[in-house]
Structure formats: structure tokens, C-alpha cells
Amino acid sequence: MLDLASTVTQTRFGELVGVTQPTVSDLCTRGILREGASVAEWLRAYCDRLREVAAGRLGRESGLDLVQERAALAREQREGQAIKNAVARKEYAPIGLLADVLGMASSAVVDRFDQLEGALRKVAPDLPDAAKTTVLQVIADARNAWISETAAIVSDAVDAMGNADTDETDDDANPAPSPAPQPTT
Structure with a gap:
């Protein structure tokens, strides 16, 4: 039976409350437990400390x-x-997957644009060369704009994700993926 009015060693007190002797020593060094105090006083001080930590009022010094x-x-x-x-x-979806899907969609559109000249020759062989050139130029401009805007969107999204990783204070740093750009004609 333990006499609560007596003193106890740090090792014995640690065994009593379920901590190591170095932990008890640290509590003594920080003044939480007074050297030479009774077991009852150490228990009260230890329990008070546990309540304060659990309530969130202590722990900042560590x-x-x-x-x-x-x-x-x-x-x-x-x-x-x-x-x-x-x-x-x-x-x-992960940015890599979005970039891959956007690249495949862009590739499919570019392939269709490249087939336009042959389709125009079949469907409208009498179409003047100036009209064909104008149509093909507008399509080429739209294709180039599509590719550059897609690259810019992916680059901006990757940059934003990089900035979000370094900025730990902003909770809304990760932007939602934006839809693919629509080609302009």
C-alpha cells in the first residue's frame, strides 16, 4: 500500500502514473512537480497538468x-x-489526367482540321482558291489558338498548384479544374 503523505522516487511515481522516469524528471525540472513533495501533492499537480493540457490551455511551451x-x-x-x-x-481528377485528356481531345480536333482541305476539294471542287485559302487560314488560326490556350491553362493550373503547396496559410489555394477552352472560329 502506498502512503500518500510520504515522498516517492521519480521512477516509482512514473510507474504509478504510467510514464517514464525521464518524463517525471522533466516535470520536476519545469516546476510542475516539486522535489520533496508528497505523493498526494505530485498526483494532484500531475492531474492538474493533465486537465490543463486536455483543455488546450497548456502545451504551447513545447x-x-x-x-x-x-x-x-x-x-x-x-x-x-x-x-x-x-x-x-x-x-x-489529377492534373496529369486532365492534361492527358485535354491533349487527346486537342489531337482529335487537329486531325479533323487537317482533313478539311481534302474534304473541301471533294465536296466543292468549284470553290475558288481564295475561298479555300480563307477557310483553311481561319481553321489554322483557330487550331493554333486552341493549342496555345490549352497550354496556357495547363501551365497556369500547374503553377497555381505549386503556389498552393508553398502557401500553407491559404485554405482555398487549390483551384478547381477549369473546363477545356472552346476553339474560336
């Missing part, structure tokens, strides 16, 4: 603020769940 840590964890869990929900609704 660089840990329990309330802020819990809030950060909750925010990360909420953001993770939001991403999972967006993926399930097919509203979100």
Missing part, C-alpha cells in the same frame, strides 16, 4: 497547441473527404 492541432487535423480530414466526394461525383 510548440504544441492542442486546440490548433485538432483544428488542423479536422481541416485536413474535411478537405480529404471533399476530394473523395468530388472524385466519386466525377468532378475532380
Whole structure:
């Protein structure tokens, strides 16, 4: 039986409350536990300290603020769940996949544009060369604008993601993927 009015060693107190002797020593060094105090006083001081830490009122001296840590964890869990929900609704995809899909779509459009000259010769062999040249020039300009705008959008999205990774204070730093640009004619 332990006499609560007596003193106890750091090792024995650590065994009693379930911590290591170095932890008890640290509590003594920081003045939380007074050397030479009774077991009852150490238990009261230790329990008071636990209540203060659990309430989030202590812990800042070690660089840990329990309330802020819990809030950060909750925010990360909420953001993770939001991403999972967006993926399930097919509203979100990795930037690499979006870039690949956009590239394939652009390639398909460019292939169709390249077939236009032959199709014009078949369908309208009497079309004047000036008209054909004008149509082909407008299509070439639209194709070039499509490609440059697509490249700019992908580049901007990648830059924004890079900035979001370095900016930890902005919660809304990750932009939503934007739709593919529409070709101008």
C-alpha cells in the first residue's frame, strides 16, 4: 500500500502514473512537480497538468497547441473527404489526367482540321482558291489558338498548384479544374 503523505522516487511515481522516469524528471525540472513533495501533492499537480493540457490551455511551451492541432487535423480530414466526394461525383481528377485528356481531345480536333482541305476539294471542287485559302487560314488560326490556350491553362493550373503547396496559410489555394477552352472560329 502506498502512503500518500510520504515522498516517492521519480521512477516509482512514473510507474504509478504510467510514464517514464525521464518524463517525471522533466516535470520536476519545469516546476510542475516539486522535489520533496508528497505523493498526494505530485498526483494532484500531475492531474492538474493533465486537465490543463486536455483543455488546450497548456502545451504551447513545447510548440504544441492542442486546440490548433485538432483544428488542423479536422481541416485536413474535411478537405480529404471533399476530394473523395468530388472524385466519386466525377468532378475532380489529377492534373496529369486532365492534361492527358485535354491533349487527346486537342489531337482529335487537329486531325479533323487537317482533313478539311481534302474534304473541301471533294465536296466543292468549284470553290475558288481564295475561298479555300480563307477557310483553311481561319481553321489554322483557330487550331493554333486552341493549342496555345490549352497550354496556357495547363501551365497556369500547374503553377497555381505549386503556389498552393508553398502557401500553407491559404485554405482555398487549390483551384478547381477549369473546363477545356472552346476553339474560336
